Every structure is written in C-alpha cells, then in structure tokens.
Amino acid sequence: MTDHAQLLLVEDDENLSLLLRRRLERAGYVVRTAGTIAEARAAARVMPWDLVLLDRGLPDGDGFELCRELRAASPHGYIILLTGESSDEAKLDGFRSGADDYVTKPFLHEELFARIRAGIRIVTLQRALLESNRRLEELSLTDGLTALRNRRAFDEELAAAHELARRYDRPLSLAIIDVDHFKGMNDTHGHAAGDAVLRAVAQLIAGSTRATDFVARIGGEEFAVLLPETGLFDAMQFAEKIRASVAAATIRTGEVAHRITVSVGIASEPHTSITNATCLFEAADQALYRAKQNGRNRVELERRRAPRKVAAAARPLQIATS
Numbered sequence: 001m002t003d004h005a006q007l008l009l010v011e012d013d014e015n016l017s018l019l020l021r022r023r024l025e026r027a028g029y030v031v032r033t034a035g036t037i038a039e040a041r042a043a044a045r046v047m048p049w050d051l052v053l054l055d056r057g058l059p060d061g062d063g064f065e066l067c068r069e070l071r072a073a074s075p076h077g078y079i080i081l082l083t084g085e086s087s088d089e090a091k092l093d094g095f096r097s098g099a100d101d102y103v104t105k106p107f108l109h110e111e112l113f114a115r116i117r118a119g120i121r122i123v124t125l126q127r128a129l130l131e132s133n134r135r136l137e138e139l140s141l142t143d144g145l146t147a148l149r150n151r152r153a154f155d156e157e158l159a160a161a162h163e164l165a166r167r168y169d170r171p172l173s174l175a176i177i178d179v180d181h182f183k184g185m186n187d188t189h190g191h192a193a194g195d196a197v198l199r200a201v202a203q204l205i206a207g208s209t210r211a212t213d214f215v216a217r218i219g220g221e222e223f224a225v226l227l228p229e230t231g232l233f234d235a236m237q238f239a240e241k242i243r244a245s246v247a248a249a250t251i252r253t254g255e256v257a258h259r260i261t262v263s264v265g266i267a268s269e270p271h272t273s274i275t276n277a278t279c280l281f282e283a284a285d286q287a288l289y290r291a292k293q294n295g296r297n298r299v300e301l302e303r304r305r306a307p308r309k310v311a312a313a314a315r316p317l318q319i320a321t322s
C-alpha cells in the first residue's frame with residue numbers, strides 16, 4: 001500500500017529532513033522535500049501528493065497557514081503536523097487549520113511511520129471509494145446495450161440544455177429517432193438480431209454527430225440527439241444525413257442481411273409555444289408520430305404555431321362587440 005504513495009516533507013531542519021527522507025524512501029514512499037513555505041507551495045502545485053508531513057516553525061512563516069492552504073486545495077489529502085509545540089492549544093489550532101494528525105518533537109520514528117501508514121491507508125480507501133462512486137454514477141447513466149447515454153442521462157441533459165439555451169437565447173434542436181418496423185424484425189429474427197441492429201443503428205447515429213451533440217437511447221428502439229447551437233434548418237439536414245446513412249447500411253447478423261430504416265421527428269428552440277424542456281420533447285415526439293403516419297423512413301419537423309398573432313387578432317374584435 002505504501003508503494004508509490006507520494007509524500008511531501010516540509011521541514012527546515014536539514015538533518016531531520018535528510019534522515020526522514022532516507023527512511024521514508026527505504027519504506028517505499030516517493031518523497032519530495034521543501035525547507036520553506038514558498039518551496040512547499042511550488043512543490044504542492046506540481047506534485048499530486050497523498051500525504052504531507054508539515055513542520056510548524058518555518059523560516060518564511062507559520063506552517064499552520066500552509067496547512068490551511070493545502071487543505072483547501074486538497075480536501076482528500078492527509079496532513080500530519082510535525083512540531084515542537086505540545087500545548088493543547090497548539091494541537092487544537094493545528095487540527096482547526098485542517099490537519100489530520102499531530103506529532104510532537106521529539107518523536108519515535110516507529111510511531112511516526114505507523115501514523116503515516118494509517119494516513120496512506122485512509123487516503124487509498126477514500127480514493128477507491130471516490131473512483132467506485134464515479135464508476136457507479138457512470139453506469140447509472142449508460143445504456144448497457146449500446147453504451148450510449150440512457151434515458152435518465154437524457155432527461156437531465158435535456159433540462160440542462162434547455163435552461164442554457166433559454167438563458168443565453170441560443171438555438172437548441174432535438175431529434176427523436178425510431179427504428180421502423182422493429183417489432184416485426186425482432187419477432188422474425190429473434191432478440192439477439194434485434195440487439196445487434198440496435199447497436200449498429202446506435203453506431204451510425206453516434207458516427208454522424210459532433211462532439212457537442214448528446215446522443216442517448218431513450219427507449220426500446222428509440223434514440224434521441226440533442227443539438228446545441230443548432231437551428232431547425234441545420235437539425236433537419238443532420239436528421240436527413242442519419243436517415244440516409246441508416247437506409248444505405250446493410251446490417252448483418254449471422255447469415256441475415258438486414259435493411260433497416262428510421263423515422264425522425266425534429267423540434268427546435270427558440271419557438272413561440274415551446275416554453276420548457278417537456279414541450280420541446282413533445283413537439284419532436286409529435287413530429288416523429290407524423291413521420292410514422294406519413295410512411296416512415298422520413299424526417300418530419302414540428303408544426304409551428306403562432307399563438308401571439310391569434311391573441312392580437314382577438315383583441316380588436318372584443319372592442320368592436322362591446
């Protein structure tokens with residue numbers, strides 16, 4: 001566990017620093033030394049330290065000050081204060097400045113090393129926990145079949161993208177893509193073939209998008225692409241490119257060569273009647289419904305309405321009749 005753990009030793013007593021460094025390196029730690037606060041600051045900036053051994057009395061200031069800085073910059077690093085001050089008040093001040101442990105000089109080397117091992121154990125566990133949480137979070141947002149983002153991730157992204165577009169008055173488009181006659185294909189060729197088709201379509205869609213677009217599988221055979229900074233016309237061209245690339249592809253599963261098509265519904269903001277993320281989704285969904293109704297393997301756009309004009313026309317009429 002001590003393998004390659006990175007220690008920063010901040011100590012102005014050169015003899016003590018040299019002695020500790022040798023022993024720590026012999027124990028398998030990677031050690032960097034600093035004799036002043038300035039040197040320690042510079043070292044901490046370039047070195048991803050796991051544990052700091054920090055002397056209080058330093059030529060250019062109070063080690064407790066540096067302790068506060070290091071703690072603010074690295075909430076998960078381990079800091080052991082190493083000082084000649086053994087008063088309760090000094091110890092409490094040390095802990096208040098963010099230290100995890102406090103060792104008073106003179107000290108038993110065995111005890112210091114035991115405390116360092118305990119510190120590294122905590123840092124290692126914390127890191128494993130953070131990494132495992134990150135992986136779980138990633139998994140909970142990923143579609144297992146296609147490795148695209150899933151519905152949950154899409155819902156979060158849709159809400160965030162809508163907020164951003166509205167706040168900065170930027171365009172945002174949404175394409176919902178549905179594989180045509182998927183159920184029939186699944187029934188005829190089996191679920192394994194269906195899964196392979198979904199993976200292939202996912203790849204074709206992902207291959208047509210830009211780095212800033214957000215692609216998700218949001219249902220059985222339904223995909224969505226969020227296109228930030230993209231108006232209706234460009235979204236339509238994008239959708240047409242996807243439709244054509246799927247229609248042109250031959251997807252092979254075993255001996256069978258599948259010819260697949262998709263229908264696409266598109267909606268865009270800004271729009272007079274799209275006031276929230278749900279509206280945008282529903283508008284694209286209705287467009288998709290029309291693409292299905294109108295024969296599939298096609299792209300349909302949301303229907304634009306102009307409610308303001310209707311309201312303006314109604315007003316003079318009321319005045320005239322009253």
Ligand SMILES: [Mg+2]
Binds near residue numbers: 057
């Ligand atoms: Mg000192």
